[in-house]
Amino acid sequence: MFTYTLRRLFFAIPTLLIISFVIFALLDLAPNDPTGDLPLTIPPEVREQIRASLGLDQPFLIRYMKWLQQFFINEPLNILESLTGWQFGDGERMRVLSWATRSPVVDLIVQRLPQTLWVVGLAYLFGILIAIPIGVISAYKQYSIFDQIGTFVSMVGYSVPTFFTGVLLIVIFSSYLQWFPSVYDTNLRVTDFDSFVAQVRQMALPVFVLALYNASQIARFVRASMLDNLHQDYVRTARAKGVKEKTVLLVHVLRNSLIPVVTVIALGVPTVFSGAIITEQVFRVNGLGQLLIVAVQGADMPLVQTLTFIFAVLIVLFNLIADVLYGILDPRIRYD
Amino acid sequence: MHKLKFLLAGTVAALAFAGGTAHAERGTDGDLKILFWQAVSTMNPFLSAGTKEILASSIVIEPLARYDEKGELVAWLATEIPTLENGGVAKDMLSMTWKLKPDVKWSDGTAFTAEDVIFTWKYCTAPDGGCAQAAQYEGVKNVEAVDPHTVKITFEEPKPYPYSAFVGAQSPIIQAAQFKDCLGAKAPGCTSANFMPVGTGAFVVKDFKPNDVITFAANPNYRDAAKPAFASITLKGGGDAASAARAVLETGEYDYAWNAQVEPEVLQTMMAAGKGRLEISFGTQVERIVLNWTNADPSLGAKRSTTEAGPHPALKDPAVRRALSLAIDRDIIVEAGYGQSGKPTCNIVPAPETVASTKNDSWCLKQDLDAANKLLDDAGWAKGGDGIRAKDGVKLSFLYSTSTNSVRQATQELVKAMWAELGVDAELRNASASVFFGGDPASPDTFQKFYADVIMYTNNFDGTDPEKYLAEWLCDKMPGPANGWQGQNIPRYCNTEFDKLVGTLSKTADLEKRAEIAKQLNDMLTEEGAHIPLVHRGDQSSFAVTLDGIKMNSWDSQVWNIADWYRKK
Numbered sequence: 001m002f003t004y005t006l007r008r009l010f011f012a013i014p015t016l017l018i019i020s021f022v023i024f025a026l027l028d029l030a031p032n033d034p035t036g037d038l039p040l041t042i043p044p045e046v047r048e049q050i051r052a053s054l055g056l057d058q059p060f061l062i063r064y065m066k067w068l069q070q071f072f073i074n075e076p077l078n079i080l081e082s083l084t085g086w087q088f089g090d091g092e093r094m095r096v097l098s099w100a101t102r103s104p105v106v107d108l109i110v111q112r113l114p115q116t117l118w119v120v121g122l123a124y125l126f127g128i129l130i131a132i133p134i135g136v137i138s139a140y141k142q143y144s145i146f147d148q149i150g151t152f153v154s155m156v157g158y159s160v161p162t163f164f165t166g167v168l169l170i171v172i173f174s175s176y177l178q179w180f181p182s183v184y185d186t187n188l189r190v191t192d193f194d195s196f197v198a199q200v201r202q203m204a205l206p207v208f209v210l211a212l213y214n215a216s217q218i219a220r221f222v223r224a225s226m227l228d229n230l231h232q233d234y235v236r237t238a239r240a241k242g243v244k245e246k247t248v249l250l251v252h253v254l255r256n257s258l259i260p261v262v263t264v265i266a267l268g269v270p271t272v273f274s275g276a277i278i279t280e281q282v283f284r285v286n287g288l289g290q291l292l293i294v295a296v297q298g299a300d301m302p303l304v305q306t307l308t309f310i311f312a313v314l315i316v317l318f319n320l321i322a323d324v325l326y327g328i329l330d331p332r333i334r335y336d
Numbered sequence: 337m338h339k340l341k342f343l344l345a346g347t348v349a350a351l352a353f354a355g356g357t358a359h360a361e362r363g364t365d366g367d368l369k370i371l372f373w374q375a376v377s378t379m380n381p382f383l384s385a386g387t388k389e390i391l392a393s394s395i396v397i398e399p400l401a402r403y404d405e406k407g408e409l410v411a412w413l414a415t416e417i418p419t420l421e422n423g424g425v426a427k428d429m430l431s432m433t434w435k436l437k438p439d440v441k442w443s444d445g446t447a448f449t450a451e452d453v454i455f456t457w458k459y460c461t462a463p464d465g466g467c468a469q470a471a472q473y474e475g476v477k478n479v480e481a482v483d484p485h486t487v488k489i490t491f492e493e494p495k496p497y498p499y500s501a502f503v504g505a506q507s508p509i510i511q512a513a514q515f516k517d518c519l520g521a522k523a524p525g526c527t528s529a530n531f532m533p534v535g536t537g538a539f540v541v542k543d544f545k546p547n548d549v550i551t552f553a554a555n556p557n558y559r560d561a562a563k564p565a566f567a568s569i570t571l572k573g574g575g576d577a578a579s580a581a582r583a584v585l586e587t588g589e590y591d592y593a594w595n596a597q598v599e600p601e602v603l604q605t606m607m608a609a610g611k612g613r614l615e616i617s618f619g620t621q622v623e624r625i626v627l628n629w630t631n632a633d634p635s636l637g638a639k640r641s642t643t644e645a646g647p648h649p650a651l652k653d654p655a656v657r658r659a660l661s662l663a664i665d666r667d668i669i670v671e672a673g674y675g676q677s678g679k680p681t682c683n684i685v686p687a688p689e690t691v692a693s694t695k696n697d698s699w700c701l702k703q704d705l706d707a708a709n710k711l712l713d714d715a716g717w718a719k720g721g722d723g724i725r726a727k728d729g730v731k732l733s734f735l736y737s738t739s740t741n742s743v744r745q746a747t748q749e750l751v752k753a754m755w756a757e758l759g760v761d762a763e764l765r766n767a768s769a770s771v772f773f774g775g776d777p778a779s780p781d782t783f784q785k786f787y788a789d790v791i792m793y794t795n796n797f798d799g800t801d802p803e804k805y806l807a808e809w810l811c812d813k814m815p816g817p818a819n820g821w822q823g824q825n826i827p828r829y830c831n832t833e834f835d836k837l838v839g840t841l842s843k844t845a846d847l848e849k850r851a852e853i854a855k856q857l858n859d860m861l862t863e864e865g866a867h868i869p870l871v872h873r874g875d876q877s878s879f880a881v882t883l884d885g886i887k888m889n890s891w892d893s894q895v896w897n898i899a900d901w902y903r904k905k
Contacts, residue, residue: 031781033774038385038468040773040795044822046470047775053466053521100377100384101546102524103531108546170579175586175609183371183572183583183590186549284574286375286548294375294547294574299770 032299116287127214135222157216363567375573385468396535403891450481455512538899565902600675619890657865
């Protein structure tokens, strides 16, 4: 297993390099322009100078190589410096700069990470916690009223887009009832009970929207996987031996059913980091998802490139984690 | 008893009066909550010229002079506006002298001097800096200090209208001490200066989260000890226009939401909550349909939409150009997409009032289908079996493109229906705004390339003088392969008389004569059909009912007088 993991990690390097090149090439081919959003009163000569100051006048390969150097050498050195206090060289290194803000991309990401992890991460966690019991009961009492309602709710949650549920909740709970704010305050610091309540209130709506969406997906998975296992021979054997029904369900069936679910959950973790673009936009959570969409709209290529590449790294990594977990949980799977 | 009542009533009245207008103390009105649906990326307007950046930075940094809500120049950091009459502008129009207010301090307590003004010019004109406002300093040869509070600007050639450098929200003064190591290519590296510039304005930046939220506090060194009334500002960004307007008008969570670009009927339902109001001001923005004077036939390949391709087979006929304009009912377009924030117009220079022509309003402002049909009949464009007019094998069927935006797509549909009544067909298309306006020479979808017969968008000019704007229709400003498709004469209009008149304008100093020439130029463009002006667009923002002191301004920043804003008690 260990050598397998090492081998996979080793193979991930060329994969990621190819991914980074493909992203860079795609962004370069896209007809967006960083000066596209500027007022038309800015004359073309000035636009040309702006492009040149962003380095856009250089050939494609040189720009790509510069990004590679900035991202793989300069940024890690900077992180190392700030963590250890050591100094490498004169400390003057070109960092990956966003074209819109002209500030280091890594700083932007670090600034955005907390709200994304809080809102999207919590929603994912809640989604899992809600989904598993619903899936288990739905499968155990297949075609009962509970199952029918559960199926209906998860179908609705899965098929109704978040930009609809989000706005609907704002209209009901923010405009009409005025229980929750419609705008997320990223400046809020939790220092006492009142600010904690404020934080919970502003997280309630976006977390609910995303949790519903996540729970719907995972609940269907749990249900399907439970149904598969409930009809297996070992369940009949356990029941014939007189094992208590609770033990049959929660120990034998559930544990086996969770094997594929765990991999699905692991594969979904990168989406937590990439944020929920639409939900973040609707509630103005301004996390990584909003950062990405603003960058795409503004043709802020270094930011889009760096963010999508980090997401690519996470996806490759969590694919590996899912595979390894599968091997650990399911004794039938052996990689070596 | 009666006396007492009277006295009490008097006191209440006096208090109410005082409460309504008095804002005699700095920082007494708490936090002002602003919502921008496009988040602010930087506080340095020289590095990003987006409207949102210019607005946000104008809270902190200020120009020498700016435009008030009527479009008139007012001295801001200067004591007066230099003119020929007061001797501030030299007789040969080769230089001008600004006198700075002597008591102005930067927010860090240091004095504001001529050195800062000179530095700002150096900063924006430094090579490799990519200063987005470089055009403001065009023609400036030198900026020098006569004494610490007098600045002299020398021009390369006589400048009849010299109010560009250091004037308006696009050209504020930055602090020399803070930016001295940020010249040229080093500019982007000065992150903390770009995010938290030291300013002379009513507020200072306390915290800046790029593309998210900015926190401002009242400037302790502001030149008016009684202002600003607000102690702090929270400027949140992100989301979309409709929900931003809702946060002010319906839920009341915010005091001011910039740019309520939302369908009029949606705004009406939000206003019903009674928590906010809309303020509208008109500048120089005109939504127009630009007609392609060159042939845009795809079979021409690379020659497409250039002078080499020859004139447009249908649009070269003046009757067609005029009929297309006559067929449009501008009132319906305004009602459906703009409401209070739009007015029908036939001018490309719709304001200020002194420059706005009324010559073409008689025939152009009202829809006249009969006249349009007659024009086409007389010109020999006859309806075929499919109901579409044609002449010599050329059909009146146009590719009609614009940027993606719900109001524009609705307008496209309306215009298509109006043209259909003439027997003119239109194929509708739209491209994402960042592509359409992006100017990428490799993309076929940019408005400069104009690979369509007609396109629709909005343009305007900064300040109140249209000279630079009218020069966009000069023959040599046509975009084409030779100049990398960079050029502002989008219709490929070319008229030597127009060129000559623009030349005269650039040499005329008398304001009345300038206005006269500008009107003539404007009329030429409309009469000849370089474009079909549709809507004079206003700026529309939503404000909480409790907020007062606002003077909506389309000539400068909307928050130009934020020092005077206060909360009604």
